[in-house]
Amino acid sequence: MSDPDKLSPPPAQGWRLESDWAGLDPDREGVTYSASKLKKLAEQLTDEFAKFVGDKPGSVNDLDMKANLLGLKMAVEQIKRWEGGQTFVATVQNGHKEFTEAYREIAEKTRIAIELINAGAGNYERVDIANVGTKDV
Numbered sequence: 001m002s003d004p005d006k007l008s009p010p011p012a013q014g015w016r017l018e019s020d021w022a023g024l025d026p027d028r029e030g031v032t033y034s035a036s037k038l039k040k041l042a043e044q045l046t047d048e049f050a051k052f053v054g055d056k057p058g059s060v061n062d063l064d065m066k067a068n069l070l071g072l073k074m075a076v077e078q079i080k081r082w083e084g085g086q087t088f089v090a091t092v093q094n095g096h097k098e099f100t101e102a103y104r105e106i107a108e109k110t111r112i113a114i115e116l117i118n119a120g121a122g123n124y125e126r127v128d129i130a131n132v133g134t135k136d137v
Helices: 035-050 060-066 070-077 081-133
Strands: none
Touching: 035 081, 060 081, 070 081
């Protein structure tokens, strides 16, 4: 096992990598990477992710507002002898709540994934600098 202190020394000293670290020989595993492509991907995802936040059409808040069932509940309450209506409204409201919560969770996990891609790009840049002294362009 590699000594973790050798892999991530204090930032002032920069990164040093052990010569047997798998990432130093890209042909060995057939894996390639590009920090700049990862950053560009994260930027594109961030632009698309903007649709999930705020009150824009398709956002979580937009869904919550448009699917608000208060009007339906009030209309059904006006029908005095329809107990099944009350059950129906409660079921639909519960479905709306569950769907909205799932949508919020997807939005949060998407945000985290974008942050991880950005962090990975930064790590690859530091590796490039440690290996060859330049950043990927």
